[in-house]
Amino acid sequence: MTATAWRGVVAGEFGLDPATGEPGPSYEPGMELRGKYVFLSEGVRGSLAKEVIAKYDLSKGKEPQKFGLGMKEIWEIDPAKHREGTVTHTMGWPLGKNAGGGSFIYHLENNQVYIGFVVHLNYRNPHLYPYMEFQRFKHHPMVAELLEGGKRVAYGARAISEGGWQSMPKMVAPGVALLGCSVGMVNVPRIKGNHNAMLSGKAAAEAAHAAIVAGRQGDELADYEAEVRGGAIGKDLKKVRNVKPLWSKLGLVASLMGGGMDMWLNTIGLTAFGTLRHGKTDAAATGKAADFRKIDYPRPDGKLSFDRLTNVAFSFTNHDENQPAHLKLKDPTIPIAVNLPQYDEPAQRYCPAGVYEVLGEGADATFRINFQNCVHCKTCDIKDPSQNINWTTPMGGGGPNYPNM
Numbered sequence: 092m093t094a095t096a097w098r099g100v101v102a103g104e105f106g107l108d109p110a111t112g113e114p115g116p117s118y119e120p121g122m123e124l125r126g127k128y129v130f131l132s133e134g135v136r137g138s139l140a141k142e143v144i145a146k147y148d149l150s151k152g153k154e155p156q157k158f159g160l161g162m163k164e165i166w167e168i169d170p171a172k173h174r175e176g177t178v179t180h181t182m183g184w185p186l187g188k189n190a191g192g193g194s195f196i197y198h199l200e201n202n203q204v205y206i207g208f209v210v211h212l213n214y215r216n217p218h219l220y221p222y223m224e225f226q227r228f229k230h231h232p233m234v235a236e237l238l239e240g241g242k243r244v245a246y247g248a249r250a251i252s253e254g255g256w257q258s259m260p261k262m263v264a265p266g267v268a269l270l271g272c273s274v275g276m277v278n279v280p281r282i283k284g285n286h287n288a289m290l291s292g293k294a295a296a297e298a299a300h301a302a303i304v305a306g307r308q309g310d311e312l313a314d315y316e317a318e319v320r321g322g323a324i325g326k327d328l329k330k331v332r333n334v335k336p337l338w339s340k341l342g343l344v345a346s347l348m349g350g351g352m353d354m355w356l357n358t359i360g361l362t363a364f365g366t367l368r369h370g371k372t373d374a375a376a377t378g379k380a381a382d383f384r385k386i387d388y389p390r391p392d393g394k395l396s397f398d399r400l401t402n403v404a405f406s407f408t409n410h411d412e413n414q415p416a417h418l419k420l421k422d423p424t425i426p427i428a429v430n431l432p433q434y435d436e437p438a439q440r441y442c443p444a445g446v447y448e449v450l451g452e453g454a455d456a457t458f459r460i461n462f463q464n465c466v467h468c469k470t471c472d473i474k475d476p477s478q479n480i481n482w483t484t485p486m487g488g489g490g491p492n493y494p495n496m
């Protein structure tokens with residue numbers, strides 16, 4: 092990337108010293124991939140997209156992006172209970188007033204079921220433990236009855252963008268375009284974004300093709316942005332733009348009524364609320380530990396519910412241990428000096444893979460990062476109240492190895 096235009100990416104750097112992060116004796120520089128235009132479609136909270144948005148101030152005048160943490164298990168269940176094609180969604184329970192969120196249960200083929208739970212990351216109580224909320228959800232009588240006699244065969248987690256229309260940054264800068272969830276194109280009430288991600292890929296390709304045919308390169312693909320905002324993606328997201336802020340402000344029941352009414356009004360070109368703001372980032376929404384009650388979570392029973400590390404084994408995550416941690420602390424003192432006294436260091440709980448641990452107490456407390464367990468969900472990069480954790484790409488393509496997720 093030069094000062095004026097993005098020219099490409101560098102991929103696959105090897106041999107960084109695990110202790111210093113500097114090139115070691117077996118260092119191999121990454122391959123440079125150059126293009127007339129570079130498309131970034133890294134999914135939610137992409138590390139390159141994050142840099143591009145900051146460098147070109149692309150979020151100026153927009154609402155902050157909002158996120159949820161989605162966790163999912165695949166189960167093989169008793170064939171007698173399996174109903175291929177059945178879809179179940181729930182909202183709320185067991186979160187209560189502690190957070191917004193809900194579940195999905197999809198019956199696939201071969202007696203498999205996807206069971207997942209999403210927790211909105213704007214929750215205030217830093218004692219909340221999203222992973223344990225998911226485990227608790229499976230003990231609801233309806234879910235427990237479905238899963239009893241079955242076995243969990245896979246586990247994974249990923250952040251989801253939820254900011255929608257009002258949070259979409261400017262999506263082009265010189266030589267680079269942001270696509271899909273690098274922009275945040277999930278339709279929250281439909282819990283669906285892949286349709287818009289595909290449309291954004293098509294729109295970006297068409298805009299780049301037209302530009303190259305016209306002899307251009309390395310400039311802003313303004314036609315791409317115009318198509319996203321004015322075309323099918325914009326129409327899809329604009330009419331549901333108030334669902335998420337209403338949910339955050341009014342809670343589940345009132346937001347269902349208000350958001351539903353606004354969505355229907357939008358289909359005839361009207362709106363009850365204009366465009367509501369999200370306000371704070373999810374990190375800034377986190378409250379102080381002393382202002383909230385601790386939550387008592389039942390221990391996993393090992394049949395329906397599992398501890399984090401047992402479940403992480405079912406994400407088939409693997410990282411070469413001989414590398415610097417890809418989870419970088421901007422200031423290594425903050426977890427113990429700031430986050431622990433003020434927020435009871437919530438990284439211990441919001442990480443769905445148990446990567447972060449506080450060991451010892453008082454003056455002996457230390458912060459440990461078990462980066463090998465990371466399932467690349469990006470929650471720490473989003474939710475750390477001090478915004479001190481930077482998720483970077485690990486060396487050698489390590490990470491979760493999801494089967495059929």
Ligand code: SF4
Pocket residue numbers: 418441442443444445446464465466467468469470471472482
């Ligand atoms: S370390 Fe961060 S990105 Fe990795 S699993 Fe935990 S919260 Fe997700």
